[in-house]
Amino acid sequence: MKILVIGKNGQLGRSIQKFISKFNHHEFTLTGREELDLSSSESISKYFNTNSNFDVIVNCAAFNGVDRAEEEADLADQVNHLAVKKLAEFANSQNAKLIHISTDYVFDGKNESPYLESDNPNPINVYGKTKLLGEKASLKIMSNNAIIMRTSWVFSEFGNNFLKTMMKLGSEKNDINVVSDQIGSPTYASDLAEAILHIISNNNFNKKSFPTEVFHFSNIGETSWSDFAKEIFKLANLNCKVTPISSDQYPTPAIRPKNSTLSKDKITNHFKLQVPSWQKSLKECLKGII
Numbered sequence: 664m665k666i667l668v669i670g671k672n673g674q675l676g677r678s679i680q681k682f683i684s685k686f687n688h689h690e691f692t693l694t695g696r697e698e699l700d701l702s703s704s705e706s707i708s709k710y711f712n713t714n715s716n717f718d719v720i721v722n723c724a725a726f727n728g729v730d731r732a733e734e735e736a737d738l739a740d741q742v743n744h745l746a747v748k749k750l751a752e753f754a755n756s757q758n759a760k761l762i763h764i765s766t767d768y769v770f771d772g773k774n775e776s777p778y779l780e781s782d783n784p785n786p787i788n789v790y791g792k793t794k795l796l797g798e799k800a801s802l803k804i805m806s807n808n809a810i811i812m813r814t815s816w817v818f819s820e821f822g823n824n825f826l827k828t829m830m831k832l833g834s835e836k837n838d839i840n841v842v843s844d845q846i847g848s849p850t851y852a853s854d855l856a857e858a859i860l861h862i863i864s865n866n867n868f869n870k871k872s873f874p875t876e877v878f879h880f881s882n883i884g885e886t887s888w889s890d891f892a893k894e895i896f897k898l899a900n901l902n903c904k905v906t907p908i909s910s911d912q913y914p915t916p917a918i919r920p921k922n923s924t925l926s927k928d929k930i931t932n933h934f935k936l937q938v939p940s941w942q943k944s945l946k947e948c949l950k951g952i953i
């Protein structure tokens with residue numbers, strides 16, 4: 664299969680590259696902003712006018728600055744919504760399947776239990792709103808042959824993420840304050856990358872046509888940011904005290920959902936996936952950092 668991976672320099676894009684040698688029966692094309700700039704409709708059209716015949720398009724790129732999106736709403740909308748609409752149109756016209764990555768931040772966080780794919784989204788910040796519009800546009804254009812994978816709290820050896828920030832702060836400071844009233848499901852980008860590659864090889868995905876579906880993917884288990892930080896310091900042997908604080912004590916431009924845990928039952932059953940706990944995957948990821 665000819666597989667296009669968009670967003671090669673991000674956490675997920677780089678994690679997919681760790682595994683593609685195991686899948687060398689497929690032909691991978693990887694693009695970054697230089698080859699395919701999602702902030703420009705012309706760049707997208709130009710790319711697909713000269714590069715076509717993909718069997719699968721995996722979109723890992725996004726305007727991911729949750730706080731920055733409050734100020735740069737138009738750019739966030741272009742990358743997370745309008746560009747995704749265009750990708751879905753090109754996928755449709757080329758008979759390609761689309762795997763698009765979305766977010767737990769499409770939910771308002773008022774649920775008491777992990778969110779199901781059937782729960783109603785109700786984003787409470789600009790980033791979440793633009794990601795939801797991207798989901799809706801691809802669902803409308805592709806009633807078949809698309810998968811929308813919502814993930815959450817992504818960490819990896821690559822780029823900037825909570826784990827890397829904590830490793831830096833934990834080695835510089837003796838104590839830090841971390842928010843304890845937001846609960847979520849951490850996701851090791853390598854586990855998500857493997858899941859995507861596993862799905863591409865799955866019979867359910869390789870049917871000539873399948874109805875478009877939303878799936879949730881994260882590691883197993885849930886935690887707060889402060890407990891996540893404590894686990895990082897424990898596993899990395901960093902002697903830094905974590906003081907739990909409330910979101911009110913750490914105001915940010917964008918409001919975050921209080922509970923954004925995701926249920927993984929649908930994806931694990933549908934694609935026969937085994938998902939490790941976030942603690943196990945954190946240990947694995949730290950081997951590549953320390």
Ligand SMILES: NC(=O)c1ccc[n+]([C@@H]2O[C@H](COP(=O)([O-])OP(=O)(O)OC[C@H]3O[C@@H](n4cnc5c(N)ncnc54)[C@H](OP(=O)(O)O)[C@@H]3O)[C@@H](O)[C@H]2O)c1
Pocket residue numbers: 670671672673674675676695696699700701702703722723724725726727742764765766767768813814815816817818822823
């Ligand atoms: N990170 C999280 O905690 C989290 C949580 C929930 C959902 N997600 C979703 O998971 C997916 C993967 O996230 P990630 O953590 O791998 O993100 P990431 O590390 O921030 O990478 C995003 C990539 O998108 C690229 N990008 C941004 N604007 C672009 C543009 N205009 N044209 C082309 N590329 C552009 C960036 O390019 P540059 O490298 O050139 O900047 C970057 O490489 C995204 O859909 C994200 O919304 C992430």
